[in-house]
Amino acid sequence: MNSSVIGQSAEGAVNFLFQHFRGGFDAFSAALGTVVKLLENGLAAVPFVAMLVILVAFALWRRGVVFSVFVGIALLAIHYMGLWTQTVSTLALVIAATFFSLVIGVPLGIWGARNRRVEMILRSLLDLMQTMPAFVYLIPAVILFGLGRVPAVIATIVFAMPPVVRLTTLGIRQVREELLEAGRAFGSTDSQLLWKIQLPNAMPSIMAGVNQTIMMALSMVVVASMIGAGGLGEYVLSGIQRLDIGIGFEGGLGVVLLAIVLDRLTESFGVKAKKAKRTKPGTRTAKAGSNAAART
Template sequence: MNSSIIGKSVEDIVNFLFERFRGGFDAFSAALSAAVELLENALAAVPYPVMLVAFVALALWRRGVFFAVFVGLALGAIHFMGLWSQTVSTLALVMAATLLSLAVGVPLGIWGARSERVGVALRSMLDFMQTMPAFVYLIPAVILFGLGRVPAVIATIVFAMPPVVRLTTLGIRQVPHELLEAGRAFGSTELQMLWKIQLPNALPSIMAGVNQTIMMALSMVVVASMIGAGGLGEYVLGGIQRLDIGIGFEGGLGVVLLAIVLDRLTESFGVRKPRKAAPAAKAKA
């Protein structure tokens, strides 16, 4: 089966990048691999009981007793199935992909909100990124960066970044004009308005984007395991290759439990809790 002129053109571009900038790609791959490995080693160095207490305490603070109990049971089930090391590896991969997605996506979202032309161009690019099958990203990633965690992180970033870009743009555009006019009236610069008015008011929307980015990164776990990402995805992939229902189900359950924990925790940071009324106000009432 031969590709058409479009496919051949894309192939030529990837080959050109590989041949001309191979040294740069190798250097970037080594740096990113070292960063992900450092993050994974740091998480693996934390004993399971300490990690369990930390997650339960965070859940108790953000969501309450019921969710804290669920987190304790979920992490306990993962540990009981013997998947803790794989879960830590997956968590490191998701954290690295999410942080890089935010580092690129939030500035792009701000840029798109402040420029209509950039916003239109970004929407077209994001539509392409979200509708292109995830497996397609793996091909150029493997060619440019080889096998392992690095191409998995790169492919995950491309797949998971669109929500945070879209929701950052949406959140900034939905900031009330009255607040912007008040900021201008007080002589605020564009940078001050961004940091003190637009971003704080857009935070719930941005955090929703962070939440969706994490979920989409987790959905790439099994796909990324095909090129050596490791973690829970590799466990699920092993079950598929051996047609072992038990192994596949345990790996999938580990992904689901981790996804629920991360989803509810990140979602809680985007919800503004109502402020309690002051004692004086209560007395007057």
């Protein structure tokens, strides 16, 4: 089946990039691959018992006793199934993809919130990124960066970044106008309004975007395993290829347990930010405005 003019144009664009900028893509691939490998090695260097204690203590601090017990049981179940190494590999990929998604997505969300025209362009691009089947991202990623973790991370970034961009823009847009007027009355500049008023008040929405980005990154685990990402997705893929229900179920259960742990922990930051926002907003805003005025 031959592709249409649109498909041929997309193919030509990817081939042009590959032919003329191959050295740049190779250098970027090596750098990103090194970052992901260092992250994975760092996580793998931590003994399981130490990681168990750290995560259980962190869950106890953020969510309480019940959830900390669940985290302990979940990690022990993953270790008992012999999937700890694969879980660490998946966690490294998710952390790397989420980090770069935030580094790119939050500034884009701020830009979109402050410029209507930029928001319209971003909205169209984000719609395309969210509705395009995830498998489609893998084709140009493999052509430009080869097989392995690097194209998996890049495809995951493209797939997982839209929520944090959208929710950052939404959070900043929803900051009450009277808060901004109070800041201006104290002599705050635009940058001071952003850092002292808009971002703190938008933090619950931004943290919700972070949570959704992590979940979408995890949802790419199995898809990314098709191009050599490794981790739990590769274990699930192996079960599919062998029609082995046991392997597939264990790998899927590992993904589910990891997703629940990450979801509840990141969600707790958004809940705490929302509670902090509700406590004495007038006092915090006036204080932010006076501090900004003192610096001008």
